[in-house]
Every structure is written in C-alpha cells, then in structure tokens.
Amino acid sequence: MPAITLTINNELFSARKEQTILEIAREHGIDIPTLCHFEGLEAMGGCRLCLVELQGSPRPVPACITKAAEGMVITTSSDKLIEYRKMLVELLLAERTHTCSICVQNNNCELQTLAAKLGIDHVRFDYLHQQLPMDASRERFALDHNRCVLCLRCVRVCDAVEGAHTWDVRGRGSTSRIVADLDRPWGNSTSCTDCGKCVQLCPTGALYKKGATVGEMKKERSFLNRILERRRLAAQGRSL
Amino acid sequence: MNRGELAELAEATLQKQQACRLRLLVCCGTPCVAAGAEAVVAALREQLTGLGNLADLELVSTGCQGPCSRGPLLTVLQPGQPEQVWEKVTPELACTVLNTALQQQHLPEQNLLPQDWPFFNRQTRLVLANSGRIDPESLEQYIARGGYESLAQALHEMTPDDVCDGVVQSGLRGRGGGGYPTGLKWQLVRKSSGSRKFVVANGDEGDPGAYMDRSLMESDPHRILEGIAIAGYAIGADQGYIYVRGEYPVAAQRLRKAIKDAERAGLLGSRVLDSSFSFRIDIRIGAGAFVCGEETALLGSIMGRRGQPRIRPPYPAEAGLWGCPTLINNVETFGNIPSIFSIGPQAFSAYGNGKSRGTKVFALCGEVVNNGLIEVPMGIPLREIVYEIGGGLANGATFKAAQTGGPSGGCIPAEKLDTPVDYENLQALGSIMGSGGLIVMGEQSCMVDVARFFMEFCLDESCGKCVPCRTGTVEIYRLLSRICNGSASQRDLQTLEQLCVMMKDTSLCGLGAAAPNPVLSTLRWFRQEYEAHVKDRRCPAGVCSMNELPLHLLGEQLLQRISALRCDGEEY
Known part of the structure; x- marks a missing residue:
C-alpha cells in the first residue's frame, strides 16, 4: 500500500493512500465532529460537520469522503469552521422538534453531545416546529420523525449490512422523510427483519426500542463492530 | 446512407x-x-x-x-x-x-x-441557425441545411483526437452554466479508461424564465443528435442518453422521432454513414426535480436511483454511469458542435470576448418590449441586449436590474449595463452566465421580493441530502419573508448574511452552493432596499405589503393599548 505524507494542523503525518482525511485524523487523535458518518458505512457527506479547510480548495471539503493525497495541507479547526459547525447544528436543532427533556435518548444523544461540545446555548434561527407523526406500529421498535436528522445511517446499514433495504427516503428538501418499504407503516413492512441495526446506529432518539422512557435508550453497537470494521478496510482494499 | x-x-x-x-x-x-x-x-x-x-x-x-x-x-x-x-x-x-x-x-x-428590425439584425445565429427555418420533424430539411455533414466530416476525415482538438481550438465552454472548457472535458473522457463510455446530454432545464434548451430540442432536434454522435466518436462511446425534463413532452416526442428517422437513414445506429462507428441514442425523461440538472444527480436518475447529487470527485469523466467514464454536456453545448465543424474552429472562436468564445442563446424575458429567444456573440454589452434587441423596457419603465442565471445567478444593476456579457465579467458582478435565462426588471420590482421568489424556488427544489441546503433554504426564506412583511429586525439582516455565506461554503452540490446568490447579489447592489425594509419599514418599489410589526414595535404597541385601558378592561 503506497504511503503518503500530509500536513494536518501544521503537523506532518504519514498515511495510506486510500484513507480518508477523517480516518487519518482520528488515527492520530485529532477530533473532527461528524454526525451522518459511521465507520464502515458508505460515506454520504450530508451533515457537513466534518468540513475541513484544504489549502488550494476554494471551499472547505468534507473529511469523511475526501481521500488523502500527497502534500495536502489541512486545517481541521478554525474560527470559520467552528462558526459553520455551530450554525449547522443549530439548523438541525431548529429543523425538527428536539426536546431533550422528554427524549428517550437524553444524555446518550449524538446531536445533544455535539451541541454541548460546540458550546451552543441558543439557536439563532426560527424553530420550524414541524408536527410530524410517529410510527409505533412495529412490535419492538418505534420511529419518531420529530427527532430524525436525516443522517440516513438507518437507510445505509439496512441496505448494505442487513441487505433488506427496508428504509428509504420519501419526498425532498425539508419534506424528506424516512419511509419503510414503499411508504407503509413500519409494522406492515414485509422486508424488515427486526434485526435492530437501524435502531442501534440512529444517532438520536428517532429510532428506539419500545419500552424505554426518558433517557433510558442507550445504543448498543458492539455486535456490529466486526462487520463494519471489515467493510471499512475493504473500502481501502485491505482485509482484517 | x-x-x-x-x-x-x-x-x-x-x-x-x-x-x-x-x-x-x-x-x-x-x-x-x-x-x-x-x-x-x-x-x-x-x-x-x-x-x-x-x-x-x-x-x-x-x-x-x-x-x-x-x-x-x-x-x-x-x-x-x-x-x-x-x-x-x-x-x-x-x-x-x-x-x-x-x-x-x-x-x-x-x-x-x-426589414431592419434590430431584434433579428443584431443576432448571430449559429446554434439557432435552423430554428424557425426548418420543420423540426423533417430529416431532409435538416440535411438540406448542411445537417449531418459535420458528422460525416468527423467520421471520414478526422481521427477522434482531431475532433477533440477541434473543440479545444474553438474555445467552446459548457453552456449549462459552469463554463468548463468543453474540449478539455472531451479529452479527459477520451483518456479515461473504462470497459464502456457514455455520452449524456443534459436537457433538464429548470430555471424559472429559461427555455433555451426546450426551444432548441423542439426546433432542431437533429442538431443535438449530430452533436452527441460527434462527441461519441471523439471519446469512443457507443451509447448516448438525452435526459429531457418531464415537463417537455413535445421536445421528447420530437427527439424520439428524430432518433428513429436518423437510425432509419443510417445516420445513427450501427455503422453510421458507412463507417466503422456505431452509436445509439436513447431518451430518458425526468420526473420533475430541478436538482437532476446537477450532473451527478442526473446520472443517478438515469441509472434509476433517487435523483440526488453525490460528492465529486470522482467526476463523471472518471466514473459516471455505472462507474464508466461519462461525458456530460448541456444540449446547447452539443448544439454548438455541428457549427464548429461546419464553419471551422477558428471561425467559431472569432466570435466572442476574452476566454468566452462563440455565441450564447438567451431567453430574454421580463419587462422588455421584445421577449423571446435570442442568440448573441459572447461579450456583447448587456445594454445592447436590453435596449436594442429587447427594444428597451415596456411601458417606458426605467431599467433597474437584469437577473441572469436563474436561482443560481444574481442581479446586475443599472450602473453595470455596459458590462460585456461573458463568463468572467458576470462572475465578477456576483452573477453567473447560467444556462441563459435573462430577466429584465424595471423600477416596479422589489429586489427583496425577487430574492425571496428565487429562495422559495430553491426551498422547493432542494433534494434534502445536506443540512445547509435542506434547512438553510427554509430559514433564509423565512428571514426574507419577515423582511418583506415588515417584521424583521437588524439582527435578522445580520443572520441572513451569515447564513448565506455559510450555505455557499458548505453545501454539497451546486444547487445549495449557488442558492444564496440571488440574496447575496441583491444585498451587494441593492442594500439600501433591504435597509429601507428593515429600518424604515418601507418597500421602495411598493411591492411588499409591510403589514406586520417587528417584535419590539409589537411590544410598544401592546403597552400603549394596555395603558389606554382601565383596570376593568374598558376604555377610558
């Protein structure tokens, strides 16, 4: 595997050629916030939180999907990037109704952690207060659209790992919604295998196990470690 | 044949x-x-x-x-x-x-x-040479005007490399708005290795007020087929697709007939014009999504996937349709190709200005006397388009601004009327050439309202994949609405600017990155109008209703009303 050298935050690092900027940064303990990204799933580049500045590029580039190249000069944190990340998280908080105090995932939520880390104490935008439905028709799990951030981890894990492709997206823009099968209640889905991978990967309390009350939903992802690690390495042309 | x-x-x-x-x-x-x-x-x-x-x-x-x-x-x-x-x-x-x-x-x-009407006289028609001169459903009439001669010339007298070089020499740049040098793109795809290669024509024109591509597809379908076939020969493809917007049934039907006629005559299909080159063209119809005009979303749509952009690189030139190298150009770009070879690359590049060569088709609309489809050499001053070809503003109105590039473009103010219309100069003004919509506005237009109109369009058309575009468009629209109804504060204006700059920098694809352009360009040239809306609660053009109050005034009004009441709720 050819090695390359690149500069991240004024420090020189060597890396393998097929690695993304995000992987290299994380290997060396440099923190880049992410939300839609999940190691081992195909990168989507939708949440834009992992944007980093790349010398020579007129706009910031997403670290999760940009492959490292020889001689890249990257800055992972600057006043501008932090401001952008804050605004992006604020946009997410304003988009749907994220009321932590009544959420099953309070204290275990990735969106909440991100907001706290970025020091967001208020949202400068209008709350859109969309009154979205819930789908509790499945026996063991439920979906609350009001907490969904459309990271599409559920769609990707269901398609690529479970192979069921139960989840997909309906509509576009701000009216996008996660749908089961061809937009039927989750309970009527014939393709869903009840494996729960989507529920465990969901960063917020949008997908959760029934029976959990405020703050009780903790996501258990260790059973996916091996398969996702294998997929991550395969994307770089390596094996376990 | x-x-x-x-x-x-x-x-x-x-x-x-x-x-x-x-x-x-x-x-x-x-x-x-x-x-x-x-x-x-x-x-x-x-x-x-x-x-x-x-x-x-x-x-x-x-x-x-x-x-x-x-x-x-x-x-x-x-x-x-x-x-x-x-x-x-x-x-x-x-x-x-x-x-x-x-x-x-x-x-x-x-x-x-x-006889000497400037609308006709001031135009240079290369792409539109046959538009309005021939029956679009007649192959013979197209051939009578020199049609398919350029394809024959390419197939029999030139190597694929010669063809690419010819396009490079002509200086042609992408007419869909991006302005990437077409010849360079062709060479890139030619050099890419893949088991198959594809040519795609982007006919998913969706800007409000733009209809150049529709007219071209409806008026001269064979010209586009010829351009695509030449491209196919140049890059080594055997299959082409024309992606036609679902709202253009006539264009799709004429293209279908044209393909059938051309295949029957041996101008497409196997062994084109008795050469060893075989090339098929198929039509794909869009389903009403503006974002499918973005190249990666369009390719996804052709492959039957959800019409959503993906991050580039890899560019379609390396990995496009089904992972194969794919050449994607706008239909107007392909419409230029037969002209380049019929008049010669040098003669073609003689038209134009600076790095923008050839001609550009514009859909001239808005408050001008002569609305319609025009083709002018690049670098023509905007004043000439508006006042000579367009015949000035209707009803004696005063020119205020021209909007180019639709929801991705910006406004050009009156003091910049003498700007030559080409890629670089428009970009310097904060607008873009775009696909060719040109909307002329008089003093009766409120620029905040115009910006709001385009933002509403982008809000509707955002695909929803990335956060800044999905939610940013909604928030910008709400801020602009507040400015228009008189309830905005200075702080809203500040938030608006922050959000626009952020969206431009962080959006995933061109749609989101360009969506704030109408706001940013009107803020740049017509800031006083925004200020008048916010500070004085007055719409200078008299368009906005301004019938709501900002929060601080609302509070004052309430206090006044309350203090005018007795403690039992009755008025004094």
Whole structure:
C-alpha cells in the first residue's frame, strides 16, 4: 500500500493512500465532529460537520469522503469552521422538534453531545416546529420523525449490512422523510427483519426500542463492530 | 446512407425548395401555438388544398423563430425577394398574405415587422441557425441545411483526437452554466479508461424564465443528435442518453422521432454513414426535480436511483454511469458542435470576448418590449441586449436590474449595463452566465421580493441530502419573508448574511452552493432596499405589503393599548 505524507494542523503525518482525511485524523487523535458518518458505512457527506479547510480548495471539503493525497495541507479547526459547525447544528436543532427533556435518548444523544461540545446555548434561527407523526406500529421498535436528522445511517446499514433495504427516503428538501418499504407503516413492512441495526446506529432518539422512557435508550453497537470494521478496510482494499 | 447519398439528398431537397415560388414558414414554437399558430396553419393548409396542393408552394410548421411575445409569426420566402415576417398573425391575415403573394400583388403591411428590425439584425445565429427555418420533424430539411455533414466530416476525415482538438481550438465552454472548457472535458473522457463510455446530454432545464434548451430540442432536434454522435466518436462511446425534463413532452416526442428517422437513414445506429462507428441514442425523461440538472444527480436518475447529487470527485469523466467514464454536456453545448465543424474552429472562436468564445442563446424575458429567444456573440454589452434587441423596457419603465442565471445567478444593476456579457465579467458582478435565462426588471420590482421568489424556488427544489441546503433554504426564506412583511429586525439582516455565506461554503452540490446568490447579489447592489425594509419599514418599489410589526414595535404597541385601558378592561 503506497504511503503518503500530509500536513494536518501544521503537523506532518504519514498515511495510506486510500484513507480518508477523517480516518487519518482520528488515527492520530485529532477530533473532527461528524454526525451522518459511521465507520464502515458508505460515506454520504450530508451533515457537513466534518468540513475541513484544504489549502488550494476554494471551499472547505468534507473529511469523511475526501481521500488523502500527497502534500495536502489541512486545517481541521478554525474560527470559520467552528462558526459553520455551530450554525449547522443549530439548523438541525431548529429543523425538527428536539426536546431533550422528554427524549428517550437524553444524555446518550449524538446531536445533544455535539451541541454541548460546540458550546451552543441558543439557536439563532426560527424553530420550524414541524408536527410530524410517529410510527409505533412495529412490535419492538418505534420511529419518531420529530427527532430524525436525516443522517440516513438507518437507510445505509439496512441496505448494505442487513441487505433488506427496508428504509428509504420519501419526498425532498425539508419534506424528506424516512419511509419503510414503499411508504407503509413500519409494522406492515414485509422486508424488515427486526434485526435492530437501524435502531442501534440512529444517532438520536428517532429510532428506539419500545419500552424505554426518558433517557433510558442507550445504543448498543458492539455486535456490529466486526462487520463494519471489515467493510471499512475493504473500502481501502485491505482485509482484517 | 453513405456520405455521397447524404450530399445527394441535401442537393435534391435544396433544389426542390429553391424551385418554390412561395414558401410559408409558420412558427409553431410553444408560445406561438399558445397564441393560435395551429389555426393559422390549418387555414393556410385548407387554402393550399383548395389550390390543388401545387408543388411550387410550400407550407412549413417550424420551430421557434424568436420573438415569442409577438406570435404567431409567419415568414414568407419568395425567390429574389427579401424575406418578410408578420407578427400576431390571424388565420385571415395569413390567407390574405398567401393570396396577395400568389397574385403577385403588394403584400399587406398590417403587422409586418420592419426589414431592419434590430431584434433579428443584431443576432448571430449559429446554434439557432435552423430554428424557425426548418420543420423540426423533417430529416431532409435538416440535411438540406448542411445537417449531418459535420458528422460525416468527423467520421471520414478526422481521427477522434482531431475532433477533440477541434473543440479545444474553438474555445467552446459548457453552456449549462459552469463554463468548463468543453474540449478539455472531451479529452479527459477520451483518456479515461473504462470497459464502456457514455455520452449524456443534459436537457433538464429548470430555471424559472429559461427555455433555451426546450426551444432548441423542439426546433432542431437533429442538431443535438449530430452533436452527441460527434462527441461519441471523439471519446469512443457507443451509447448516448438525452435526459429531457418531464415537463417537455413535445421536445421528447420530437427527439424520439428524430432518433428513429436518423437510425432509419443510417445516420445513427450501427455503422453510421458507412463507417466503422456505431452509436445509439436513447431518451430518458425526468420526473420533475430541478436538482437532476446537477450532473451527478442526473446520472443517478438515469441509472434509476433517487435523483440526488453525490460528492465529486470522482467526476463523471472518471466514473459516471455505472462507474464508466461519462461525458456530460448541456444540449446547447452539443448544439454548438455541428457549427464548429461546419464553419471551422477558428471561425467559431472569432466570435466572442476574452476566454468566452462563440455565441450564447438567451431567453430574454421580463419587462422588455421584445421577449423571446435570442442568440448573441459572447461579450456583447448587456445594454445592447436590453435596449436594442429587447427594444428597451415596456411601458417606458426605467431599467433597474437584469437577473441572469436563474436561482443560481444574481442581479446586475443599472450602473453595470455596459458590462460585456461573458463568463468572467458576470462572475465578477456576483452573477453567473447560467444556462441563459435573462430577466429584465424595471423600477416596479422589489429586489427583496425577487430574492425571496428565487429562495422559495430553491426551498422547493432542494433534494434534502445536506443540512445547509435542506434547512438553510427554509430559514433564509423565512428571514426574507419577515423582511418583506415588515417584521424583521437588524439582527435578522445580520443572520441572513451569515447564513448565506455559510450555505455557499458548505453545501454539497451546486444547487445549495449557488442558492444564496440571488440574496447575496441583491444585498451587494441593492442594500439600501433591504435597509429601507428593515429600518424604515418601507418597500421602495411598493411591492411588499409591510403589514406586520417587528417584535419590539409589537411590544410598544401592546403597552400603549394596555395603558389606554382601565383596570376593568374598558376604555377610558
């Protein structure tokens, strides 16, 4: 595997050629916030939180999907990037109704952690207060659209790992919604295998196990470690 | 068909046309049909049938002739006489013209357009050379005007590398808005390795007020097919796709017929023009998503996936349709290709200004006297387009701004009217060339309201994949609405600017990155209007209703009302 050298935050690092900027940064303990990204799933580049500045590029580039190249000069944190990340998280908080105090995932939520880390104490935008439905028709799990951030981890894990492709997206823009099968209640889905991978990967309390009350939903992802690690390495042309 | 037969057919059709003592061209472009062109054609056809369908009289239903607001249009060609065009033709007027022409009398001057009308005279028609001159459904008429000759020339006299070099020399740049050098793109795809290669024509035109691509596809479909086939030969592809917007059924139907006719004549399909080159073209119809004009979303849509952009790189030139190298250009770009080879790359690059060569088709609309489809050399001053070709503003209004590039573009203010219209100069003004929509606005237009209109469009059309575009458009729209209804504060103006800059920098694809352009460019040139809305709660153009109050005024008003009440709730 050819090695390359690149500069991240004024420090020189060597890396393998097929690695993304995000992987290299994380290997060396440099923190880049992410939300839609999940190691081992195909990168989507939708949440834009992992944007980093790349010398020579007129706009910031997403670290999760940009492959490292020889001689890249990257800055992972600057006043501008932090401001952008804050605004992006604020946009997410304003988009749907994220009321932590009544959420099953309070204290275990990735969106909440991100907001706290970025020091967001208020949202400068209008709350859109969309009154979205819930789908509790499945026996063991439920979906609350009001907490969904459309990271599409559920769609990707269901398609690529479970192979069921139960989840997909309906509509576009701000009216996008996660749908089961061809937009039927989750309970009527014939393709869903009840494996729960989507529920465990969901960063917020949008997908959760029934029976959990405020703050009780903790996501258990260790059973996916091996398969996702294998997929991550395969994307770089390596094996376990 | 081989090359000799092609030349013979061209010659024979041309002779037949020259032998006509009278040729009547009725514009059957969509605006003219809406204005009643079909009745005109029917009346003329009846008259001609009554005369016994003489061989030396020809009636042609053509594509768009240009001045769309003046339809239906009738062009009369008689040997040895200058051509004459009538506007707003009724069936009666058309029959009078026909009869007087047959009796060799003086033709009626009612609704006759002047011979030296700048709308026609100031244009340079390369891409639109056949638009409005031929029946779009007739292969012979296209061939009679030199059609497929460029393809024959490429196949028989040039190597694929020569073809790419020719396009590079011509200086042609992408006409869809990006302005990437077309020749360079062709060379890139040619050099990419893949088991198969594809050519895709982007006909998913969706900007409000733009209809260049539709007119071209409807008026001269064979020109696009020829351009795509030449591209296929140059890059080594055997399959092409034309992605037509779902709202353009006529364009799709004409292209379908054109493909069938061309395949029957051996101009497409296996062994094109008796060479070893085989090439097929298929149509793909969009389903009403503006974002599918973005190249990666368009490719996804062709492959049957959700029409959503993906991050580039890899660019389609390396990995496009099904992972194969794919050349994707706008239909107008392909429309330029036959012209480049018929007049020669040097002659083509003689038109234009700086790094922008050739001509550009614009859909001129808004408050100008002459609305319609025009083609002008790059670098023409905006003033000439608005005041000479467009005939100035309607009802004596004063020019305020011109909007180019639709929802991805910006406004050009009156003081920049002398700017040459080309890629670099428009970009320097914070606008873009775009696909060619050109909306002229007078002092009756409120620029905040215009920005809000375009933001509403982007809000509707955002695909929802990335956060800044999905939610940012909604928030910007709400801020602009507040400014328009008078309830905005200075802080809102500040938030608006922050959000626009952030969206431009962070969005995933061109749609989101360009969506704040109408706001940013109006903020740049018409900031005083925003200030007037916010500070003085006044809309200078008198468009916005301003019937709501900002929070601090609302509080004051409430306090006043409360203090005017007695403690029992009754008024003093």
